[in-house]
Amino acid sequence: xxxxxxxxxxEFSKRVQEQVSLLTRKGWYHSxxxxxxxxxxxxxxxxxxxxxxxxxxxxxxxxxxRVLDVGAAGGWCSFEMERRGADVVAVDCVExxxxxxxxxxxxxxxxxxxxxxxxxxxxxxxxxxxxxxxxVLYHLRHPLLGLEKICALTTDTAFIESFVIDGDRPAGxxxxxxxxxxxxxxxxxxxxxDNWFGPSVGCLLSLCRASxxxxxxxxxxxDCRAGVTCRRHWEPPSSDPPEPAPWVNSAVNNRxxxxxxxxxxxxxxxxxxxxHEPALTRDQIRVEIDGYGVNVLVLAELGRQGWQVNLKxxxxxxxxxHQVRVRTLHSLFSNTFQIFMRxxxxxxxxxxxxxxxxxxxxxxxxxxxxxxVENNMSGTRLxxxxxxxxxxxxxxxxxxxxxRRDVIVEMDGRPEPVLFLADLGTNGWQTNSRIPAxxxxxxxxxxxxxxxxxxxxxxxxxxxxxx
Numbered sequence: 001x002x003x004x005x006x007x008x009x010x011e012f013s014k015r016v017q018e019q020v021s022l023l024t025r026k027g028w029y030h031s032x033x034x035x036x037x038x039x040x041x042x043x044x045x046x047x048x049x050x051x052x053x054x055x056x057x058x059x060x061x062x063x064x065x066r067v068l069d070v071g072a073a074g075g076w077c078s079f080e081m082e083r084r085g086a087d088v089v090a091v092d093c094v095e096x097x098x099x100x101x102x103x104x105x106x107x108x109x110x111x112x113x114x115x116x117x118x119x120x121x122x123x124x125x126x127x128x129x130x131x132x133x134x135x136v137l138y139h140l141r142h143p144l145l146g147l148e149k150i151c152a153l154t155t156d157t158a159f160i161e162s163f164v165i166d167g168d169r170p171a172g173x174x175x176x177x178x179x180x181x182x183x184x185x186x187x188x189x190x191x192x193x194d195n196w197f198g199p200s201v202g203c204l205l206s207l208c209r210a211s212x213x214x215x216x217x218x219x220x221x222x223d224c225r226a227g228v229t230c231r232r233h234w235e236p237p238s239s240d241p242p243e244p245a246p247w248v249n250s251a252v253n254n255r256x257x258x259x260x261x262x263x264x265x266x267x268x269x270x271x272x273x274x275x276h277e278p279a280l281t282r283d284q285i286r287v288e289i290d291g292y293g294v295n296v297l298v299l300a301e302l303g304r305q306g307w308q309v310n311l312k313x314x315x316x317x318x319x320x321x322h323q324v325r326v327r328t329l330h331s332l333f334s335n336t337f338q339i340f341m342r343x344x345x346x347x348x349x350x351x352x353x354x355x356x357x358x359x360x361x362x363x364x365x366x367x368x369x370x371x372x373v374e375n376n377m378s379g380t381r382l383x384x385x386x387x388x389x390x391x392x393x394x395x396x397x398x399x400x401x402x403x404r405r406d407v408i409v410e411m412d413g414r415p416e417p418v419l420f421l422a423d424l425g426t427n428g429w430q431t432n433s434r435i436p437a438x439x440x441x442x443x444x445x446x447x448x449x450x451x452x453x454x455x456x457x458x459x460x461x462x463x464x465x466x467x
Contacts, residue, residue, distance in 0.1 A: 030074030032102045040102070042074060049076050055220045055227050056159040058130065062086035065129040068153060070117065071136040075099040078110045081132070089125060091115050117146045122153060122316055129156045135225075137162040137204075139194050143181075147211035151232070152316025158230040160208060163189075165198040167224030175218050179203040201226050212314040214293025234286045234293040243330040246275040246307075248337045249430065250422035251324040254310060257376070257390050257432060258419035259339045259404075261313055271309045272302070272422075273326050273334060284329045285309055289339075290322050319343035335423070357408060357451040365453040368397040368429075373446045373459040376432065381461045383435055390419070391433045393448055395456060398427055402450065409433050409448045410455075439463050 028042035030049065039046070059065075063085030069078040072090035079102065082088045089111045090099070103110055113125070117140055131154045140146040150158050165182055182189075182198040189195035199207060201218065204226055208216040213230035220227045253261055254268040261267050271287065282299040292314060300308045309326070320343075323336040358364070372394040375383050383389055393409055404421040409431055422430040431448065445458040 028074055028098050029096070030076035030098075030102075032074065032076060032079070032098075032106075034105055035107075042098075044076070046076070049080075052134070052161070052227075053077065053080065055222075056229055057157075057219075058159060060084060062130070066126070068125065068128040068131045070120070070131065070133045070150065071139075072096075072099065072112070075102050075108075075110065075112075077132050077134065079103075079106055079108055081130075082108055082110055086130075089113060089128070091120065091125075093117070117149060118142075120149045120153060122318075125153065127155050127316075128153055130154075131158040133158055134161040135163075138189070138197050138199070141196050143197050143199070144207055144211060147207055148315040151212035151230075151314070154213075154230070154232055156232060158213065160204075160228045160230055161225055162204055162228075163195075163198055163224055164201050164204055164221065164226045165224075166200045167221050167226060169201075169221075171201075171218060171221050175201050175205065177202050179206050204228060209295050210312070212292075212294065212312070212316075214295060232292045234288070237286075237327055237332055238330070241331045243275075243277050243328060245332045246273045246326050246328065246334040247425050248273045248324065248326055248334045249306075249424055250420060250432075251337045251339050252420060252432075256419075257388070261317070261339060261341050263317070263319070263341060263344065267313050268297075269311050269313055269324070269339070271311070271324060271326060271337075273307055273309075274305050275307055275328065275331075276305060277328055277330065280307060280328060282309075286327045286329070286333075287311055288325050288327075288333065289314055289317070317341040335425075337422070357449070360454050363452060363454045365397075365399050365450060367454040368395040368448060368450065368456040370395045370446070370448060370456040370459050373461055381459075383439075383461060383463045384466045385435060385439070385463070389435050391416070391435055391446065391461075393431045393433070393446060393459075394424070395429055395431075395448060396427050397429055397450060397453070399450055399452065402429060404431075406451050407431055407448060408451070409446065411436055411439070411446055412444050414438075435463075441465055 028040055030044050031042040031046045032040040033046050065086045067081040067086040067088045069090045072078050072092050073096055075090060078088050078090040091113045093116045095114055131150055133150050137143055166177055178200055179202040180200050181203050184195055187193045205216050208228055208230045214234050215231040217229045219229055249272045251269055251271045252259055254270045282296050285296045287294045287296060294311050294314050296309045296311050298310045302308055319341050321338050321340055324339055325333045325336045327333040374392050376390040376392050404418050407418050407421055409416050409418055416433045416436055419432045424430055441463055444461055447455050447458040449455040
């Protein structure tokens with residue numbers, strides 16, 4: 001069943017224009033109750049605002065918490081969050097004089113900022129335990145980008161309310177309906193030129209998940225508006241899980257197959273892990289980056305208890321290292337694997353050669369044992385020079401705490417940069433390197449060492465260029 005047409009509906013437009021007219025006459029958008037009981041009447045009553053907040057699981061006690069109110073308008077929600085003990089920042093794209101008047105009358109300390117959603121960032125505002133994002137989404141020209149900005153600012157939970165095009169349906173039917181969004185080029189929605197999109201309820205929930213939130217819950221649908229709770233964290237794992245924790249082998253950039261990511265690119269993380277659980281499904285996987293949950297886009301079984309998941313790099317990762325780990329619904333979390341986010345304008349210096357190795361005669365550690373070398377695409381020792389081919393070296397070493405820059409891989413005696421190093425557990429390690437451009441057809445030998453060890457045994461590969 002297609003969604004009902006709200007845009008262009010004369011009755012809906014009439015209601016919107018009546019509200020605009022009423023707001024013009026009353027002057028205040030939010031009704032504000034002062035400490036002495038005096039009520040400043042506005043378009044939206046105090047009772048209606050209390051009911052709106054009550055539909056979300058917002059804690060009554062917010063002492064020590066930071067709250068961001070995006071699209072604060074007259075400020076009722078901002079002042080209410082402050083009354084509950086929060087340190088509040090209120091943001092709007094236009095300056096609302098009544099906010100300043102109410103803040104003075106209430107003796108409020110709310111920090112008021114004049115910013116568009118496109119301007120919001122952790123660098124500018126910091127991060128917040130809770131974010132209110134009421135009645136803003138459908139005003140954005142780039143709704144998914146706007147939600148990503150909200151996710152990047154949120155450390156716990158965001159509460160989102162938006163106009164929806166199928167808000168007259170029962171919640172269950174609307175939630176499972178089509179994930180569609182209407183676009184309004186001019187003033188089709190309510191006669192207003194700043195209404196750009198109308199999502200269906202299913203689309204709204206999907207947008208919230210795609211923007212980086214781990215758990216998304218529909219709270220209510222009232223009068224063509226849907227309320228959604230968006231959480232950054234997964235549910236806590238069982239205290240006594242029946243399955244062992246997975247083991248993460250590596251987490252890499254799907255484009256480059258290394259551990260480095262760019263903040264301005266649309267990049268995805270491929271996580272390779274081992275799990276004893278059979279028949280895993282995508283909804284059973286819980287990935288965390290720095291403790292924040294991230295939804296899995298695809299899960300693939302690789303055989304021999306190996307699995308791969310792909311996911312979007314979550315918004316708001318600061319430059320530097322980040323910790324990736326995985327669990328299932330029936331296990332605790334795995335070991336962590338470290339990835340890196342580049343800083344703005346940072347050069348690709350991570351492929352510089354390793355630190356200076358000790359002379360072979362001064363080695364203090366035993367030589368690694370190179371037990372396999374294979375093509376990442378075929379699992380064989382045959383290479384063809386394809387763009388995405390990588391040389392995977394599997395070796396044993398008792399050295400603890402190895403990093404990528406501790407390992408030197410050589411092809412026919414010439415060093416090749418190590419893109420990443422994966423800890424496979426029980427003294428097992430894996431390196432990935434690119435196939436060198438100078439490689440000629442025929443047989444070649446790969447070997448490796450650490451900065452403190454002699455070279456390993458050599459393993460032979462074959463190179464056959466296909467036309």
